[in-house]
Amino acid sequence: MFLVEWTKEERYKRLEEIPAEQYQALLEETTQSKWRQHFHIQPPTGLLNDPNGFVYHEGLYHLFYQWFPLGPVHGLKYWYHVTSSDLVSFESHGPVIIPDTKYDSHGAYSGSGIVQDNRVKLVYTGNHRDSDWQRIPYQIVAALESDKVTKKTIIEGPAPGYTSHFRDPKVWYENGYYYIVIGAQRTNSTGTIVIYESDDFNDWRFKGELGTEYNEFGYMWECPDYFELDGQDVVLFCPQGIEKSGDQFNNTYQSGYLIGDLDKETFRMEHGEFTELDNGFDFYAPQTTLGANGERILFGWMGLPDTDYPTDAENWAHCLTIPRVLSVENGRLRQRPLPALEKMRGAVETAEGYAMKHNIKLHPYEGSCYELIVDVLENESTEFYIELRVSKKESTRLIYNRADKRFTLDRFDSGALSEKVEGFTRSVVLEEDLTKLQIFVDESSIEIFLNNGEKVMTSRIFPRKDATGIRTSTESGQVYFKFTKYDLTVN
Known part of the structure; x- marks a missing residue:
């Protein structure tokens, strides 16, 4: 129709x-x-x-x-x-x-x-x-x-x-x-x-x-x-x-x-x-x-x-x-x-360690419906990357440049997006160095809360069903991350 x-x-x-x-x-x-x-x-x-x-x-x-x-x-x-x-x-x-x-x-x-x-x-x-x-x-x-x-x-x-x-x-x-x-x-x-x-x-x-x-x-x-x-x-x-x-x-x-x-x-x-x-x-x-x-x-x-x-x-x-x-x-x-959203939290998984250039780590958990909390505990990199909804051909990239305190959301490879959309990247400059991300990922959206709500970035994404991975890497230097992922129950 x-x-x-x-x-x-x-x-x-x-x-x-x-x-x-x-x-x-x-x-x-x-x-x-x-x-x-x-x-x-x-x-x-x-x-x-x-x-x-x-x-x-x-x-x-x-x-x-x-x-x-x-x-x-x-x-x-x-x-x-x-x-x-x-x-x-x-x-x-x-x-x-x-x-x-x-x-x-x-x-x-x-x-x-x-x-x-x-x-x-x-x-x-x-x-x-x-x-x-x-x-x-x-x-x-x-x-x-x-x-x-x-x-x-x-x-x-x-x-x-x-x-x-x-x-x-x-x-x-x-x-x-x-x-x-x-x-x-x-x-x-x-x-x-x-x-x-x-x-x-x-x-x-x-x-x-x-x-x-x-x-x-x-x-x-x-x-x-x-x-x-x-x-x-x-x-x-x-x-x-x-x-x-x-x-x-x-x-x-x-x-x-x-x-x-x-x-x-x-x-x-x-x-x-x-x-x-x-x-x-x-x-x-x-x-x-x-x-x-x-x-x-x-x-x-x-x-x-x-x-x-x-x-x-x-x-x-x-x-x-x-x-x-x-x-x-x-x-x-x-x-x-809203704190009440914690009621949706189901199974929890954690992972922590260093991400470095040429040492891209595929975290042991996957999914398309979750809350992900990322603590940046040490950051000696010039730039680091967190990729969500990853498959062989797709990913939604989160990029942080430490010198400029610039955070970028890149959805160029986020799946089926029209060429008519208003660009594929959005950036924001933070007042303080990035230490925490709280991210809500649903089947076709992502909401990113930076530094306890200092800035927020919201976007629709349209990846394939098999785009479920999480990956990290750096441009140079190393970053020590702690990841906490909650599966979110469906209403």
Whole structure:
């Protein structure tokens, strides 16, 4: 059923309109994919993108993602709902936000969740197209009831001075007021974040823009998020249209953060530089919430708009990252894997010793679904290499240059990647010498946490089933490694 070219009519066909046997065939095709993940949230069919509506309420996490069920393209978006008590095992509830009103007739776009009046409420952008195919955005509140979803429009169209690119509301409550930040594009084609305020969750007042030093930084800002963390104000957003700069901003679209102090009366923010959240190939549209223990937890979309990957031919695309706990340390965000993920750990194997040039060691364990912790105990090399998912023809290479403190992820030989992807290497320079890596490898992805979350690199990879080995070597000099590998149990 894979379509090379999707027409407008096909992209906006409703799931409810297709025969049950046709959707069943899609499900079976997706299930048989050799690149289905084992411990990541992924769509049953079609395309997954932004995590949405992430909220914790009465012992349960609610998480949604945008979903086009009929193929690996962006079309008529639903919100697919999963819940979890621990963010390790998830229960699927299927599509909950369905584009069934005038105000979301052409898709339920991104948004967030909040507990209000002891109910989970979702605030999202409804995408409506008129007869001339002009977009009209509406901000909608949807309340989750036991057997239904009720919707109410709270903001109609863009505010004056902004284009129809006006979406992705993030809502929070503070000091007697509800606030919403929305990603926007000014009429001069520059990106920004706008703010609304309400004291009753019904009537919303436009308060202006979030004041930053980045007034002409890309043509659109998507998926804003705001929170306080460790005494600092943090703003996440995804600017589109940023020029590449050395190791920075090398993907099609970027995702990053500002840290500083936000004045809640003027909404002017004093802050540091915009910093990328993830330095890999596949990370976008992150969303956070407060967890059961007051920690700030993040999920991201492991993908990007306009990405061409081999799962497209199997009629599905993308997944979410593992959950990450955030902290502010020395003026920077750190991201660490959620500790509860340790519940997935099964059999453990260890190996340690020296890696040297001309002494490439194939470690005695293999696999395609594991957590690998690498301690760099001594490093006298100029450059060392760790290769994962290794076969005779394939490997995903991790390269560290000690002089420059530069870490590189190289997926040139990582299997079936299209020539259309945005390059095959990504690099990041660390503040401190590399001493520790924590790596999560799934059937078709890798997430690398460097120096206890100082930097993170996320990527999809598509190796063959027999690419399971682990190998180390150096350019010159020797490195003493300790490897700890945990097989990860499948949910």
